[in-house]
Amino acid sequence: MLAAVRSHRELAAQRVSGEVRLRVHTPDPGQASWAGGHTLVEIVTDDMPFLVDSVTAELSRHDLNVHLVVHPQLVVRREVLGALAEVPAAPGPDEAGPDELVESWMHVEVDRTRDETELTRILNDLQRVLTDVREAVEDWSRMRDKAIALAGELVQRASCRCRRRTWKMPVSCCDGSRTSILRFLATANTGSAPTRAAMTSWRP
Known part of the structure; x- marks a missing residue:
């Protein structure tokens, strides 16, 4: 679990408001047993409706079984240029201050895929879906x-x-x-x- 958190923290290290940080990869089981032998989808974006349903629907369209979804909503503080400064234990998403952002950090585990072309295709399609979600919400x-x-x-x-x-x-x-x-x-x-x-x- 700690390794999964560190991986996600690395992805979230730099992000400006409105930007989607997205990674689709298949860790080596010998070096990342915590991934359960699955392909991982890691997302950091502004919190908004429809994220989980839209992401899992797109993964299903690729004939991938979803084995795990972890979707915390985190309040974060970032520097002016987007560097992650702090993930405070409090307040909750409903109590975020004017200098804080509410972000969705999504960790999804799907069927193992080693084909780099397919991984790139999944990444591009998820990027498109997340852009569509933002435009629809706005x-x-x-x-x-x-x-x-x-x-x-x-x-x-x-x-x-x-x-x-x-x-x-x-x-x-x-x-x-x-x-x-x-x-x-x-x-x-x-x-x-x-x-x-x-x-x-x-x-x-």
């Missing part, structure tokens, strides 16, 4: 904010201007169901399946 936040703002604007304008057609909106302000569905999509779709209460809260 877009989701902006789209959610836009939906909430648009729903609020529809409510404000519905009372007196709808029939005058003196301004343009992408949906009719007179249709209350459209305002409701915008708010439902903005508040219920938070990265996991909506609850039954959220599903029944919207009525056309």
Whole structure:
């Protein structure tokens, strides 16, 4: 376990916010018995939703069985240029200060692969998937904010201007169901399946 931590600490030694540090390798069993004879995927990135599911799905697409996933969320302090300065025991991710980053350090063990071409292919595909996850998370936040703002604007304008057609909106302000569905999509779709209460809260 200590060797695994040291390996991950080495990967995390230098990283700026927004950067993905990724390594896919197959240690020699004679020198790294701690790896269990598996191929290792080590990731250090900003903490965000969908990471574990996206990574394991991509590994499954390569017909690799996932034997172990370790996914701590760590609060770290880094120098201006990204050098790792400290991994404090406290605070937790929900209590990180303004000078601290919350990072996901993922350790995944999969079926042993010695083919360097295949290892490179896995690395490149995981890099692509992690980039897609970041873009989706960033877009989701902006789209959610836009939906909430648009729903609020529809409510404000519905009372007196709808029939005058003196301004343009992408949906009719007179249709209350459209305002409701915008708010439902903005508040219920938070990265996991909506609850039954959220599903029944919207009525056309």
